[in-house]
Amino acid sequence: MNRVSVDIGGTFTDCFVAWGDRVVEAKSLTTHHNLAVGFNDALADACRQLEITPHTLLSQVDSVRYATTLGTNALIERKGPRVGLLVTTGFKHTVPLSRARGYGEGLTEPEQMDIPNAQRPEPIVPIPLIREVRERIDYRGDVFWALDEDDVRLRIRELVDAGAQALVVMFTNSVVNPVHELRVREIFLEEYPAHLLGSIPLLLSHQVAGRKGEYARATSTIVDAYLHQTMYHGLGTLELNLRQQGYARPMLVNHNSGGMAQLNSTDALQTVHSGPVSGIAASEFLAAAAELGNVVATDMGGTSFDIGIVVQGDLKYYDFNPVIDRWLVSVPMVHLVALGAGGGSIARYDRMYKTVEIGPKSAGSDPGPAAYDRGGQFPTVTDADLLLGYLDPKNYANGHIPLNPRRARQAVRDNLCDELDLDEIGVAKLIKKQVDASMANGIATELRTRGYEPKDFTVLAYGGNGPLHACGIAAALGISKVLAPPYSSTFSACGAGNVSxxxxxxxxxxxxxxxxxxxxxxxxxxxxxxxxxxxxxxxxxxxxxxxxxxxxxxxxxxxxxxxxxxxxxxxxxxxxxxxxxxxxxxxxxxxxxxxxxxxxxxxxxxxxxxxxxxxxxxxxxxEQPKVKFARLAITGEPKAPPEPVSSRACHFVGHDGAIDTPVYDERARAEGTEISGPAIITTRVTTYLVEPGWTFRAVAQGGAWFVRNSSH
The missing domain is CATH 3.30.1490 (Dna Ligase; domain 1)
Incomplete structure (x- = not known):
């Protein structure tokens, strides 16, 4: 099996390459201005490990698969075309009224409760770009009012003259009988052939969402139309980049439904959150192959902390009316909860509770945490981890991103020390404690609201920062064991290659x-x-x-x-x-x-x-061939660890003063190796932190259990 799978996140682009019987992992910073640049950097790193050229690799792989946040970013940044909307007469205000819930959807619970300050999101389709069309189909699919074709031509002309760059047709009950929506598309092509308007898209609501419910179906199609151009050009650029490097097969794109398809069979809406969903898919396959039972998938990357549940003998949980950004949509999407608790999440002073609050704002990859030395001025979780001694300034991200401790210290001191009346280390400990507690609370809430107890689940800690915070999350959650799965740093990218x-x-x-x-x-x-x-x-x-x-x-x-x-x-x-x-x-x-x-x-x-x-x-x-996982049970006698390559003074929550902590390299991940904390294991793509009172046990394929000592 020769395969390249990619997860383009908000901060890092992860690349997972299966080449024959070898697998390699690579990471690079995400380049939002041109995703192909970050992909090429990660691919070049993978090729150096395999000792082949990118052209050789791409000309021989079976497939290249992408999971991307491009659509998510476009929504957040409101970078999209002017969208015009055609609706059934009498339904002009369905979208603006937003079921009287538009002010709160997509917000946190405290923000939803703050009704006096509630604000509706900036509409994607303003009211002047909504036109009513004389037609009506009843709930059984019978034509109640025949489509007025002259009226259709007039309304389309008005929207085009008003500057609409994408058109959406949402007629009542079209999911029962789409004849009127289909006729509108024919009229549009008669009035405006491709040589007149170019590639302006016209989307029909019944083809995007197959369920009744005019508002959710309308917003689904509107968001799809809004993202269409961004996804078309962004993913088109990625595909062209592949062609230039010798890849001749269709490019595959992961969907938030837990599957994938070729680019020409993918709606823009299906790509939103496809990266974290790929991690849940990998968790499901790992749970079955390694006999883990119930698992809760937790992905701590640079921008967010994503939670998903996989129950033994059951299917993934789906959201059939998920909220994407601020919009309720009507598409089946694998359920996940996203918290603003990634490595780049910004820490700020909470004046009400006189403590530190983490996220949801993130420094992303540009400028990134203050320690990146690229202009970031606010303290982040990564800055705190660096000050506490967990990260190697000269060997972060395989040495591609040198860290500047002085910048991290300055950001913490300038923004938090005076308010909290703590020194830089005290603030960094508080950030570590708060972010771990926030993630643990998110896991517990998600499980208990569905009738489950955390102790009945195996917690998977993956993503670039998952193994770094695994012990802290488990301790705050009150469980004694957590697993960093094989390929933990690029686990979602691995999952992107394992879906059907x-x-x-x-x-x-x-x-x-x-x-x-x-x-x-x-x-x-x-x-x-x-x-x-x-x-x-x-x-x-x-x-x-x-x-x-x-x-x-x-x-x-x-x-x-x-x-x-x-x-x-x-x-x-x-x-x-x-x-x-x-x-x-x-x-x-x-x-x-x-x-x-x-x-x-x-x-x-x-x-x-x-x-x-x-x-x-x-x-x-x-079904597609998958990367196989071995059973990850702790068996046999433990093996002594190799000699540490160095040691560092590290600070831990609940412990006064610095503790001299041994640092191990990749050799510590040999199967059976057992290390008692405190300890640090540094690999090419991630860092494992073994806190005091915990034991690290390496298992098959580079997986690792963190087990809390019974005496603590």
């Missing part, structure tokens, strides 16, 4: 499995099966267009179900691909009953109110 080629299609339905009024069960099997077949056909068409063999395509049927008129929906994955008899209906209801009880507690089920299906979802996928 996949497409998800869904449609709304009103399928009553059990009607409590008539005491009858569902029997219209033909209609249900036809809907499933249609969704399978869409997925099959997508994959065949990308060159997949139809014999390799697999399908997974998922249903959003609920009791009666409850608002809460529960996703049920079923092995039943078709319904043919009443026994199938009863089996499906039993699956829902069991899944609901697992989620909300046994006895909470209420089948007497009726059972119905609201959404039919089909995942079409083709």
């Amino acid at each position: 080629q996949m497409h998800i299609h869904e449609m709304n339905t009103w399928t009553v499995l059990f009607n409590p009024n008539t005491k009858s069960f569902f029997s219209d099997y033909e209609t249900f099966n036809h809907s499933v077949e249609e969704l399978e056909q869409r997925g099959r068409t997508d994959l065949e267009r990308q060159g997949m063999d139809p014999a390799d395509i697999r399908y997974r049927l998922e249903l959003d179900m609920r009791y009666g008129n409850q608002r809460v929906q529960t996703a049920v994955v079923t092995h039943l691909s078709r319904l043919t008899r009443q026994r199938d209906v009863l089996e499906l209801m039993d699956q829902f009953h069991e899944r609901y009880g697992e989620r909300f507690g046994k006895g909470s089920q209420s089948p007497e109110t009726g059972v119905r299906i609201n959404t039919i979802r089909v995942c079409a996928y083709v």
Whole structure:
């Protein structure tokens, strides 16, 4: 297997290369002005390790896969085109009103509670760029008011004259019958052929989101249109860069659904958060291969701390109406929680509680932490780690980024020392304590709100800073063991290479499995099966267009179900691909009953109110070869560590004064090596910190368990 997979984060670009029976990891700073520059730097580092040229590598690999934050950054920076919107007459204010919740969506809970200071986000589509079109389709899909084509031509002309650079069509009930939206596209091409307007995109809402709910479907399509140009040019530049270096195959892009597809089969909206989702995918595969049971995936990078849950024998949690930036959208996305607690997160004084607060603002890669010596003036988590002695100023990021302790000290002193009445080391300890507690609280909250206890999960600590803060997070969480997985520094990039080629299609339905009024069960099997077949056909068409063999395509049927008129929906994955008899209906209801009880507690089920299906979802996928993981259990007698290469004076939370701490190199990761803390293990791409009272135990493929001593 020859493969390159890349995770382009807010601070670092991670590159994971599988070359035959070898794997190598490489990192470089993300170059936001041109992502190809950072990718080339990371790829060149990987090639030096393999002792081949980038051209040789790229001309022989099976695939190159990207997970990127390009779309996320474009939303944050509001760098996008002017978007025009066509809606059904009477629905002009659906998007501006934003269900009366637009002021709070995408904000933290304290910010949502601060209603007097609430502000709606700057709209992507201002009201002057919204036009109503005379048409209407009812809830059954019947044409109630025929499309006025002359009105359509006039409204499109008005939007183009007003400077719209992308157009969105969102008609009511178009997911049931898209005939009017499809006709608008034909009219648009008649009025404005490509040679007149160039590549101006026109997006139809029913093709972006397959569920009812006009507002979420509209915002999904609007965000997709807003990001289209940025993604087209950004990823197009990456693909051109590959072509120039000898890569001839299609470039693959990771999706936030946990799959991937070729660039020409990827919507811009699907790329948002695709990097952290790739880490969750890697965690799922590792948990199964290494027999870890339940795991909570935690990715501490340079910009954020991302949390995801993988439950043994279950599927990943999905958000079916996630909030991206400040916008509620209607796409299935692997559930994750992002905290502003990365290495570049800025620490500032909290005047209310008279302590230090971490994030959510980040120094990113430009200018980066103050220690990068690139103009950063505010203290960050990385600056604190440097002052505490955990990082080697001359060997950070394999020596590519020399750190300046004097700049870090100055940033801490100028911004926090006087307010906190502490010296630089005292402030750095407080930053370390606060960021570890914040991450631990995020993990505990995420687990307990879903009915789980942290002690029942294995915590995976990965990302560039994960192994550095693993002990502190585990201690604050109250658990005694945490795992830094193999390839921990580039684990999300590894996951980007391990996902399947996949497409998800869904449609709304009103399928009553059990009607409590008539005491009858569902029997219209033909209609249900036809809907499933249609969704399978869409997925099959997508994959065949990308060159997949139809014999390799697999399908997974998922249903959003609920009791009666409850608002809460529960996703049920079923092995039943078709319904043919009443026994199938009863089996499906039993699956829902069991899944609901697992989620909300046994006895909470209420089948007497009726059972119905609201959404039919089909995942079409083709399995791809994966990087294999070994079992990561601690077995056998421990091996003595190698001789330390040096020692440093380090400061630890809960300990007064500096402690002379041995520093080990890559040899300490040999399987079976056991080291009692305090200790530091420095590798090419990350640093493992073993705090006092903890023991480091190296396991297969460079993984490492941090185990808390029972005496502490």
